[in-house]
Amino acid sequence: MRLFELRNISKNFGAIQALSKVNLKIDAGEVLGLMGDNGAGKSTLIKIMAGNFRPSGGEIWLKGEKVEFHNPVDARRKGVEVVYQDLALCDNLTAAENVFLGREAKIRIGPFQFVHYPTMFREAARHFAELKSETRPRDLVRQMSGGQRQAVAIARTRLSDPDIVLMDEPTAAISVRQVAEVLDLIRRLRDQGVAVILISHRMPDVFAVCDHISVMRRGAVVADKPIRDTSPEEVTGLITGAIEYA
């Protein structure tokens, strides 16, 4: 049984065909690299998987069941978490508060519920430790490095114990040292049995962590193969169209 599968997903905006019959599959503990040039349809595909868009045609299968995502909260509830490109963090809050944003730990005192900081600090610290990240739960996100911010965004996905984590360009805007840190984080997620779909422009990163690679061009998947059976040169050719199909 496949963990997650897209079957013949199509999407058109009026007369524009953004995606045509896209197939994608991923198993637990696997990292799938999704590559393609700007306008190839990656963003549209992510938004369908995250519940932002409904597909015009095709089916989404999760753990052997056909599912429909009505909105991002619905997709998250069914087990798909997204790490957004801009990370969706609040600079003025602490790491722990960001991890728990929208699902704060609470304690009941009489008729009132109060935010319970000790639980949030402890749990956030545990998640950071699991990710082997030197991120302190009490620090403000404003003071953090790109890698630490990434860890906060990833720790947030761990709260719901998702099956699939979509990561949109996590290494696009950070330093070389921090890229290594983020790739480590992706490996930890994989080791915990999470399926990770990594959307990236950066060839070395994709080849460093992915087990499988899918290349998109003009709304269609033009290659879908294990990483060991391909090379950066071939992928570049596929992205630009120099190689028609592989």
Next chain:
Amino acid sequence: MRVSLEPIAQQREHTALRALLAHQPLWVTIALALICLVMGHVSNVFFTEDNLFNVTRNFSFIGIIALGMTAVIVTRGIDLSVGSIVGLAGVVTGLVLYSGHAWWVGMLCGLAAALACGLVNGILVAYVNLSPFIVTLGMFAVARSLAQVLSQNRMIYQFGPDEKIFTDIGSGITFGVANPFVVLLVLTIVIMIAFRYTTWGRWIFAVGGNEQAARLTGVPVGRVKLSVYLLSGLMSGISAVLLVGYQGAAINAMGTGYELRAIASSVIGGTDLMGGAGGGYGTFIGAALIEVIRNSLLLAGVDANWEGTFVGLFIVFAVLLSKFRGLRSG
């Protein structure tokens, strides 16, 4: 290569002392204490019971409004209509009492009028996505005009059968301090707890910090924004019913200019006009500082018209201070 992460998880970037030093309300508190000390030497009236009683009562009306204002500004909004809402709520309360209703009916009607203004502000900002500045500027004009229409430009000073109870609430004394000051103290503590220890409090800071992030993580951004304008309206209403009771009369010009003094209290107390930072204690101290400056000028025999200059200098100084703090921590 990596050692145990436990100690790191427990560390903080800043020690408690450094956090305290970067805390604007602390500096404003020190400034306030210094002014009080100087005034104690210069004037033998300043520390008299009467003067302290008057000062605490006088800044309570603004302080209560400023607490609501702080919540609005934390979400990156602004409420320019609070002064006009005070006028409208005051006139409504006065008219209802004048027509012979019980004291609590009058107060509830005043609060309801204030909440209605807050509701309109909140819906237009949260769900129609209009700029808070424009929406509340509109309400600034509308509420004042409604107050003038309702009052027919008359002063309302007869409050029906419950007049004594009503004026006692606004002008009475509890535990040796003026009633409005007791209300301010209680509301300040409630706001401090609500800001830090409720999900609502955390969400207003999240919305002010990064609205898009708050939305993506499931924070009900619309409802959070609506709630702060309702709160701001309610606080203005509370201030209005106390003020009418204290003054013993309701006129439609009541609360004129209060919006600027409330914003000033908020900002001097460390609230960031760009959203995401602010607090109940700072707002309280900010309101106190403004009144103490006014009182000090009065006692020192300085022309009262200088008040604006000093308050203005403090506002700019407070913003400068927060800018330098921002540079250091950034």
